[in-house]
Each structure stands twice: as structure tokens, then as C-alpha cells.
Amino acid sequence: MKVEEIYRRDLNLLVALQVLVEERSVSRAAERLSLSQSAMSRVLGRLRSLLSDPLFTRQGQHLVPTEKALSINKALDEPIGSLRQLLSPIEFDPKSCDQTFTIVTTDYAMQTILPFALPRIYQEAPNVAFEFLPLQDEHLKEQLTYGRADLAICRPIYSIDCLQYGELGRVGVSCLVSKHHPLADKQMCLEDYLHFPHAMIAISDGVKSLIEQALEGHPKRRMVLRAYHLEAALAIVDTMPLIITVPADLAYLVSERYDLTVKPLPFHFTPFDYSMIWHPRCDHSPAQEWLRSIVKEECSKLIAKRVIDMGLDADTTALPK
Known part of the structure; x- marks a missing residue:
């Protein structure tokens, strides 16, 4: 039949x-x-x-x-x-989950957000695995729709109308300079910021445009390096008077590790929202609902704490006085 x-x-x-x-x-x-x-x-x-x-x-x-x-x-x-069995509600047990999750994200999130969520994830679900892929801003929809990605953690700069998202918190921006930089022991003013060469580490392409919007009407910065990974800028930070622009919390982590000096932006800059994004096909997956709840809880808590610890308010980025 x-x-x-x-x-x-x-x-x-x-x-x-x-x-x-x-x-x-x-x-x-x-x-x-x-x-x-x-x-x-x-x-x-x-x-x-x-x-x-x-x-x-x-x-x-x-x-x-x-x-x-x-x-x-x-x-x-x-x-x-x-x-x-098929029609009964699925009881999700993290301890028995052996799924491999694929996440597209930025170098920033890989260094400063996800490491703080992973310990709890593996504590609850010791058999899961992760694959992290670089974020492709222009192709985020394709990565989540047609690719293998289950989740993206980033600041989206293109339309995500067909996707689902949840905000994780607000992220500010700071600068890093070498201890030998002419500005290392003095306050950086806007003229200084525009004068020295720059390196920018990609959080997403949208952050560069946000800074350019804040500097509209001023001379353009001399951008000598733009990279996905921070290591490229760190390799030359002692060879030229470089200003490296990075997320504020990453600046503090890196400054301690590489003995660099953190400088606030010498102009008004509104912190931006960082989000997790997923395709509707993943919306009701028990495993992915569990993953998103952990990422949301741990990362939101972490970002909020860092904003308080660094003295950042909701409107501008600056070092604590």
C-alpha cells in the first residue's frame, strides 16, 4: 500500500x-x-x-x-x-546529552564571554562538544539558516528579521597602548587619539562604523591594522606608537596579561548591545533552549558585573575616576 x-x-x-x-x-x-x-x-x-x-x-x-x-x-x-513516545513531551537531561553545538562568534566573545559560561555548561553536560566558527557579518543569516551554526554571539549589523535573538548586555570600548607609548603616562585627548596610528580588533564591523559616527566631522584616523585576532596588533604594539581599540572588558584582561596601559576613549561613545542570535528552527529544541538559557544567565551576569567593576554607565565609556 x-x-x-x-x-x-x-x-x-x-x-x-x-x-x-x-x-x-x-x-x-x-x-x-x-x-x-x-x-x-x-x-x-x-x-x-x-x-x-x-x-x-x-x-x-x-x-x-x-x-x-x-x-x-x-x-x-x-x-x-x-x-x-514521539508525541510525548521530551524530558531534556543535560547529563546524557552528547550533542555537538556549533557557535559563530567574534574573537572578543571567545576571549571574554564564552570562557566564563563553559565551566557551568560542562558541569551540567559533561558529554557535549563545541565547534566555534568565525562570524561573517554579511553572511550571518546564511550561517544560521543554511550553515551548521546553532547560535551566534555578536552585535548584528545587518537585518536579522527572520532570526530570533536575545540581548546579553552592553559592551563599551577602550584603548590599549604600550608602556612605552608617548601617551602611557598622560591623559589622552581627542587630538592625541586622531594623531597616532591605530589598530582595531573586530568585535563586528559595526563597531568601527559606530566610532566613525562618533568622530564625524573630525579628521580620519590612520588605521594601520584591522584584524580579527588581537595577537596581530600585540605583535607590533612595541614597534610603533599604536593605539589599539578593543571592548573595554577585553582591554582590562589583556592589559594585565601583556603589561599594557588602558586608556578611555577621549570622546562620547554609547555602549552597544551584545546579543545571541539563532534560527527559528532551533527555537523549541530542548538542548538548544538549555544552552541559550545558560549563555544568557552566565554572560548577562558577567557583562553587567564588568560594567559596574569598570565604572561604565549606560551612556558613555570611561575609566573610573
Whole structure:
């Protein structure tokens, strides 16, 4: 029998057959299926027509199933059991999850956000695995729609109308200079910022445009390096009077590790929202709902704490006085 022929049959009748075999009574079967007794009798008639067999004979107050009814009932155990399991709510157990999650993100998130969420993730789900891919701003939709990515962590700069998202928190921007930089021991003014050569580490391409908007009407900076990874800028930070523009919390982490000096931006700059983004196909996946809840909770908490620790308010980025 072809699939489309099965589609035209009322498969609910087979469920009714199982209930009739179990109850051996039209009235009790009707009660279980929330039908009237007359409606249940009509169901039995349709079953007999569908299966070309009387299916039951009456013995006193009870129905006695025929051999065909018993044979079909036995054959239905496995498929109906599978359907019951398929249609039942899925109980997600992180400890038994062995899924590999693919996340597209920026170097910033890889260094300063995700490492603080991973310990809790692996504590709850020790068998999961991760693959991190570089964010492609212009192709974010494609990465999440047609690619292998389950989640993106970034500041989106193109339309994400067809995607779902949740905000993680606000991120500010600061500058890093070498201890030997002419500005290392003095306050940096706007003229200084525009005069010295620059390197910018990509959070997303949108951050560069935000800074350019804030500097509209001023001379353009001399950008000698723009890179995805911070290491490229660190390789030349001692060879020229370079100003490296990075997210504020990354600036503090890197300054301690590489003995650099952190400088606030010498102009008004509004912190921007960092988000996690996913395709609607992942919306109701229990595993991915669990992952997003952990990322949201841990990363939002971390970003908020850093804003307070660094003295950043909601409107501007600056070092604590």
C-alpha cells in the first residue's frame, strides 16, 4: 500500500481497536475515548469495514476478539508505542546529552564571554562538544539558516528579521597602548587619539562604523591594522606608537596579561548591545533552549558585573575616576 493510500485511511480507528481489545466492552472503550456508546458502536462498525473482519463476538456482557483482531492488536504495539513516545513531551537531561553545538562568534566573545559560561555548561553536560566558527557579518543569516551554526554571539549589523535573538548586555570600548607609548603616562585627548596610528580588533564591523559616527566631522584616523585576532596588533604594539581599540572588558584582561596601559576613549561613545542570535528552527529544541538559557544567565551576569567593576554607565565609556 502506498503512503498516500495510508493517509486516506482513518488511523485513529486502529487506536480504537487497541482500546476495544483491552476493555472487551463498547461502553468502557467509549468512556476511555470520551465518546458516547452509540458513537463507539459506529467506530466498531467502521473498523469491521476497514479490516474486513467481525473483530469481536459477543459473549454475555463481554466482547471476545477474533484471531485477526488479536493479531492486528499485537502488530500495533510497537508502532503505537513509538508514536506515544514521539508525541510525548521530551524530558531534556543535560547529563546524557552528547550533542555537538556549533557557535559563530567574534574573537572578543571567545576571549571574554564564552570562557566564563563553559565551566557551568560542562558541569551540567559533561558529554557535549563545541565547534566555534568565525562570524561573517554579511553572511550571518546564511550561517544560521543554511550553515551548521546553532547560535551566534555578536552585535548584528545587518537585518536579522527572520532570526530570533536575545540581548546579553552592553559592551563599551577602550584603548590599549604600550608602556612605552608617548601617551602611557598622560591623559589622552581627542587630538592625541586622531594623531597616532591605530589598530582595531573586530568585535563586528559595526563597531568601527559606530566610532566613525562618533568622530564625524573630525579628521580620519590612520588605521594601520584591522584584524580579527588581537595577537596581530600585540605583535607590533612595541614597534610603533599604536593605539589599539578593543571592548573595554577585553582591554582590562589583556592589559594585565601583556603589561599594557588602558586608556578611555577621549570622546562620547554609547555602549552597544551584545546579543545571541539563532534560527527559528532551533527555537523549541530542548538542548538548544538549555544552552541559550545558560549563555544568557552566565554572560548577562558577567557583562553587567564588568560594567559596574569598570565604572561604565549606560551612556558613555570611561575609566573610573
